[in-house]
Amino acid sequence: MTDTELVEETITFVQETLQGAEGGHDWFHIQRVFRNALLIAKDEKVDITTISLAALLHDIADAKFYDGDETIGPKIAGDFLKSLPLDTEKVDHVVKIIENISFKNSLDGGSKTRFNSLELQVVQDADRLDAIGAIGIARAFNYGGFKNRQIYNPEIAPNLAMEKEEYKKSNAPTINHFYEKLLLLKDKMNTKTGKKLALERHRFMLDYLEQFYKEWEAD
Numbered sequence: 132m133t134d135t136e137l138v139e140e141t142i143t144f145v146q147e148t149l150q151g152a153e154g155g156h157d158w159f160h161i162q163r164v165f166r167n168a169l170l171i172a173k174d175e176k177v178d179i180t181t182i183s184l185a186a187l188l189h190d191i192a193d194a195k196f197y198d199g200d201e202t203i204g205p206k207i208a209g210d211f212l213k214s215l216p217l218d219t220e221k222v223d224h225v226v227k228i229i230e231n232i233s234f235k236n237s238l239d240g241g242s243k244t245r246f247n248s249l250e251l252q253v254v255q256d257a258d259r260l261d262a263i264g265a266i267g268i269a270r271a272f273n274y275g276g277f278k279n280r281q282i283y284n285p286e287i288a289p290n291l292a293m294e295k296e297e298y299k300k301s302n303a304p305t306i307n308h309f310y311e312k313l314l315l316l317k318d319k320m321n322t323k324t325g326k327k328l329a330l331e332r333h334r335f336m337l338d339y340l341e342q343f344y345k346e347w348e349a350d
């Protein structure tokens with residue numbers, strides 16, 4: 132099986148598995164991350180097949196839709212990868228990327244003895260890019276609506292000192308999520324290309340928030 136066939140087989144698996152998924156974590160999210168990863172990878176000395184498979188499988192079972200269980204996604208991905216003609220080392224690498232890609236793992240208490248690789252950095256940047264900018268704003272409010280969260284509540288201040296488990300259980304208004312995650316991602320990008328692409332999206336979010344508060348206050 133060629134690398135192209137491996138990727139095509141994985142795309143089919145992901146599309147079938149994510150049918151009916153929440154709009155911010157559906158196949159189109161995966162597709163955007165996959166494209167972002169390939170774009171970033173052009174300027175990095177990385178294994179494209181590993182990046183492609185990890186980008187495609189990184190949200191195959193997001194923990195937030197499985198009562199916070201972070202083992203389900205890596206297991207589903209690992210079982211699928213083992214059905215393909217891949218060496219054990221590559222399977223393990225992709226699974227480790229999936230286990231370590233999440234923003235919440237960078238929070239206090241969630242970053243000890245973490246795995247790292249250039250491939251992880253590329254896929255992580257690609258995923259973080261989809262969490263910011265116009266798409267990131269749309270995804271944040273889509274998920275907030277999915278969880279029936281408030282759009283904004285001036286009496287609930289963002290919590291900038293959350294640890295991993297507290298972050299996972301948060302039900303704060305969606306606007307708070309900008310300060311608790313989205314606006315922090317620009318400075319957490321790993322690659323030169325990722326950092327460059329993040330700047331424009333970050334500025335867009337700042338402009339959006341400025342307009343949001345003006346409309347909220349009828350200013």
